[in-house]
Amino acid sequence: LTTAAAGIRARLADLSGDEPCAEERALLARMLGAYPAKTAGAVRHLAEALRSGDAATVEARAHGLKGSAANLGATALAGLFGELEGHARDGDLPGPEPALAAVHRELDLITPVCAVIAAELTATGP
Amino acid sequence: LPTLSLLDEATDRHENAGTVFTSMLDRAETAATVLVADDDDDVRDLIAFKLQMAGYRVLTADTGTAALSLIETQLPDAVILDVGMPGLDGFGVCYRLQALRATVDIPVIILSARDSSEDISLGYTVGADEYLTKPFHPGELVRRVRWLLLANGG
Numbered sequence: 001l002t003t004a005a006a007g008i009r010a011r012l013a014d015l016s017g018d019e020p021c022a023e024e025r026a027l028l029a030r031m032l033g034a035y036p037a038k039t040a041g042a043v044r045h046l047a048e049a050l051r052s053g054d055a056a057t058v059e060a061r062a063h064g065l066k067g068s069a070a071n072l073g074a075t076a077l078a079g080l081f082g083e084l085e086g087h088a089r090d091g092d093l094p095g096p097e098p099a100l101a102a103v104h105r106e107l108d109l110i111t112p113v114c115a116v117i118a119a120e121l122t123a124t125g126p
Numbered sequence: 127l128p129t130l131s132l133l134d135e136a137t138d139r140h141e142n143a144g145t146v147f148t149s150m151l152d153r154a155e156t157a158a159t160v161l162v163a164d165d166d167d168d169v170r171d172l173i174a175f176k177l178q179m180a181g182y183r184v185l186t187a188d189t190g191t192a193a194l195s196l197i198e199t200q201l202p203d204a205v206i207l208d209v210g211m212p213g214l215d216g217f218g219v220c221y222r223l224q225a226l227r228a229t230v231d232i233p234v235i236i237l238s239a240r241d242s243s244e245d246i247s248l249g250y251t252v253g254a255d256e257y258l259t260k261p262f263h264p265g266e267l268v269r270r271v272r273w274l275l276l277a278n279g280g
Binding site for chain 2: 023
């Protein structure tokens, strides 16, 4: 949890600097708050493609999810999506259930972290 | 043409004392319109926010097709393109811009999580002026936009 939180905080600092204005804090809080549910929905589409063996769709979906995760500093999750993207590109799809279980574990891990940091951003400031 | 480091130095000078060079930057910032095309609304909103904070007018699109349509009708001063968008991807948009007289001179930055040398090479081949990879640093992106606008005539 600490590692996940540190990654997200570091990325937010990278995005906004040391003293983001209220408008920017609100934007970042909204992004973080919405991320888990938005990602869960996208993972459902990824799962469908993975279970049906549709490598092209898996590659495209995993690529998008990797970018979103990396944009918020969820590096472990981005790594999992990146691995899936690479396997799909090589036409070597992994077993769906273990791959999806790993994604869900990581998503479950960062969901409360996102909520806590979003709340901090909302509460901080003048 | 000045290098990015020279541009940064000039910006620093402006922050301290002000120069003719950087007043050109200021004019570019207040006048220019930048189109941002990305299917990830978080990334799109974040870039739009940063550009607006820097004084630019921003247009947004969530697909390559919508981006192309906006570019052709609004003729923005610069374009930031994601690659992996539904339908026409960023490479396709960039390629088409090169084929039209009205859009061929618009500077294009490709901003993508695709970071292989093949993808980067393809980006430049289809006409991108810059290729930045995600996750990106917003300050760097704004500097590249500023630099391209200046190099393109401010």
